[in-house]
Amino acid sequence: MTETNATRALQRAASVRTALILAVVALTFFGGIIAAQRLGQSMIGLGALGVAVIGGSLVALVHRRRK
Amino acid sequence: MSTPLTLAGDAEHLDHPQGIRRWLTSTNHKDIGTLYLWFSFTMFIVGGIMALIIRAELFQPGLQVVRPELFNELTTMHGLIMLFGAFMPAFVGFANWQIPLMIGAPDMAFPRLNNFSFWLLPPAALLLVSSFFVPGGATGSGWTLYPPLSVQMGPGMDMAIFAIHILGVSSIIGSVNIITTILNMRAPGMTLMKMPMFVWGWLVTAYMLILVMPVLAGAVTMLLTDRHFGTHFFNAAGGGDPVLFQHIFWFFGHPEVYILILPGFGIISQVIPTFARKPLFGYRSMVFAMCAIGIVSVVVWAHHMFTVGMPVAGQLWFMYASLLVGVPTGVKVFNWIATMWEGSLSFETPMLFAVGFIFVFVVGGMTGIILAIAPVDIQMQDTYYVVAHFHYVMVAGSLFAMFAGTYYWLPKWTGHMYDETLGRWHFWLSMIFFNLTFFVMHFLGLAGMPRRIPDYPLQFADFNMIASIGAFGFGLTQLLFLYTVIKCIRGGKPASARVWDGATGLEWTLPSPPPHHTFETPPVVT
Numbered sequence: 062m063t064e065t066n067a068t069r070a071l072q073r074a075a076s077v078r079t080a081l082i083l084a085v086v087a088l089t090f091f092g093g094i095i096a097a098q099r100l101g102q103s104m105i106g107l108g109a110l111g112v113a114v115i116g117g118s119l120v121a122l123v124h125r126r127r128k
Numbered sequence: 129m130s131t132p133l134t135l136a137g138d139a140e141h142l143d144h145p146q147g148i149r150r151w152l153t154s155t156n157h158k159d160i161g162t163l164y165l166w167f168s169f170t171m172f173i174v175g176g177i178m179a180l181i182i183r184a185e186l187f188q189p190g191l192q193v194v195r196p197e198l199f200n201e202l203t204t205m206h207g208l209i210m211l212f213g214a215f216m217p218a219f220v221g222f223a224n225w226q227i228p229l230m231i232g233a234p235d236m237a238f239p240r241l242n243n244f245s246f247w248l249l250p251p252a253a254l255l256l257v258s259s260f261f262v263p264g265g266a267t268g269s270g271w272t273l274y275p276p277l278s279v280q281m282g283p284g285m286d287m288a289i290f291a292i293h294i295l296g297v298s299s300i301i302g303s304v305n306i307i308t309t310i311l312n313m314r315a316p317g318m319t320l321m322k323m324p325m326f327v328w329g330w331l332v333t334a335y336m337l338i339l340v341m342p343v344l345a346g347a348v349t350m351l352l353t354d355r356h357f358g359t360h361f362f363n364a365a366g367g368g369d370p371v372l373f374q375h376i377f378w379f380f381g382h383p384e385v386y387i388l389i390l391p392g393f394g395i396i397s398q399v400i401p402t403f404a405r406k407p408l409f410g411y412r413s414m415v416f417a418m419c420a421i422g423i424v425s426v427v428v429w430a431h432h433m434f435t436v437g438m439p440v441a442g443q444l445w446f447m448y449a450s451l452l453v454g455v456p457t458g459v460k461v462f463n464w465i466a467t468m469w470e471g472s473l474s475f476e477t478p479m480l481f482a483v484g485f486i487f488v489f490v491v492g493g494m495t496g497i498i499l500a501i502a503p504v505d506i507q508m509q510d511t512y513y514v515v516a517h518f519h520y521v522m523v524a525g526s527l528f529a530m531f532a533g534t535y536y537w538l539p540k541w542t543g544h545m546y547d548e549t550l551g552r553w554h555f556w557l558s559m560i561f562f563n564l565t566f567f568v569m570h571f572l573g574l575a576g577m578p579r580r581i582p583d584y585p586l587q588f589a590d591f592n593m594i595a596s597i598g599a600f601g602f603g604l605t606q607l608l609f610l611y612t613v614i615k616c617i618r619g620g621k622p623a624s625a626r627v628w629d630g631a632t633g634l635e636w637t638l639p640s641p642p643p644h645h646t647f648e649t650p651p652v653v654t
Contacts, residue, residue, distance in 0.1 A: 072312060076237040079308045087300050087342045094346035094376060098361050 155239030164221030171213030200268030207271030232315025317653035329394025392529030404471030477551030492520030513573025544620035564598030
């Protein structure tokens with residue numbers, strides 16, 4: 062594999078990872094909002110989602126900062 | 129994450145098809161950007177025609193042009209089409225054209241996904257527009273789709289729900305693509321804090337879209353199951369809660385306002401330094417202000433719902449949080465003015481639209497501050513004051529920013545200079561007719577005229593007549609814009625690589641128009 066192709070493959074993998082994380086966030090929100098209403102605990106459901114998103118973002122930021 | 133790269137796409141991406149195949153199958157960000165921009169302009173005309181029918185009906189009291197049911201359908205579809213069909217795709221068009229050029233990337237991260245997200249739009253638009261012709265007509269529940277009305281409407285409502293699903297999927301895919309491109313494909317040396325403000329605007333916007341579009345999709349899915357599958361999420365008769373829909377809707381709906389304005393802020397932050405021939409004042413504070421607006425925008429939604437009844441503590445929270453948005457927004461306005469201060473200013477059409485944007489956006493922002501105050505809002509709720517406010521933010525805010533961006537980058541896109549005289553005429557006529565249309569609506573609202581009514585008492589007649597004349601003038605002026613753009617595409621004085629002498633950034637290092645493939649070897653940013 063040439064250096065160009067290797068770089069391209071690495072970048073492609075990084076892009077796919079980023080896209081998958083974002084897609085999971087979107088799907089979680091879509092499923093989460095319906096599940097929260099269905100279970101009748103909307104505040105708890107939304108709160109848990111919020112904490113998950115903010116917590117996840119913080120972990121990602123700290124992880125990136127340490128790199 | 130910003131590893132350099134020589135070419136983003138796969139082998140077939142190197143292909144450069146011609147004719148109709150170019151537009152149907154293209155994975156090139158410039159072609160897709162062009163498709164987005166033409167699609168959004170077409171939808172802008174469709175939504176605009178609906179607005180003109182509404183204004184024709186409101187020209188004088190009584191029912192002259194349309195029956196009341198059709199009036200409701202037109203107000204609903206005008207809102208949905210303008211937001212989802214015109215404004216959002218237009219900014220995605222700008223993003224497609226400009227983000228790779230501005231960050232030194234060869235294309236978007238996922239070119240084929242990019243093509244797919246565009247081609248989701250026409251069927252969605254077709255669903256929305258064709259819903260006028262099904263039994264019961266299009267949905268007339270207002271663009272907010274509040275139950276119980278939206279649960280009770282005919283098949284037009286289902287078409288609107290499916291259209292929103294498709295548009296939502298397109299937006300989410302587009303946002304994923306944009307975030308991935310920005311995070312992973314920046315040129316070496318371009319750190320986040322060196323990115324152009326337009327790219328920052330889109331990064332924040334794309335994150336917001338990822339967070340709130342699925343919530344809207346969830347809300348309309350629940351609406352659909354209430355309509356057809358016997359659930360009772362929002363149906364009070366079955367123990368559901370219609371107000372719950374309002375909470376969920378506005379959790380999407382309020383950030384949507386910022387989704388439609390942050391890329392506009394980004395455009396204005398590119399245009400003003402160019403024509404002031406000075407670097408942007410307070411770049412870091414501009415970035416933080418954008419992020420702050422994005423964050424605060426998701427905790428203010430219930431200021432749209434003060435009249436449904438909520439505890440005083442809730443009212444206070446949403447009132448103060450809404451007022452807080454004024455702080456980062458004020459920072460941005462201050463910095464734009466500070467950038468112009470003692471600059472070597474010139475007023476070509478993009479700059480005229482940028483300065484016009486600041487003027488009208490501040491008017492819309494100030495009326496927003498007024499409406500954020502709970503006791504005032506309870507008086508103003510659902511009056512023409514609200515209509516005036518959000519049109520000052522949306523039309524004069526987003527649209528003027530888009531016009532500024534179009535005139536700013538059109539020579540780069542086409543390789544020709546546009547007709548400056550026509551551009552100036554477009555600006556001044558737009559400015560005059562826009563204010564003629566919407567400024568008087570403040571007075572109508574303060575006098576108590578409710579929105580979404582086809583007929584009104586005699587005392588509102590004069591201001592309505594003025595607003596209707598202004599609306600037709602504004603609509604016709606946009607034909608001048610279309611003519612100016614087409615004239616520029618067909619020919620004109622050749623544009624140089626750096627079209628504007630004060631312009632900085634990677635896109636201006638490329639020839640005008642840029643070749644089909646750009647930055648195959650990434651530039652190094654110092």
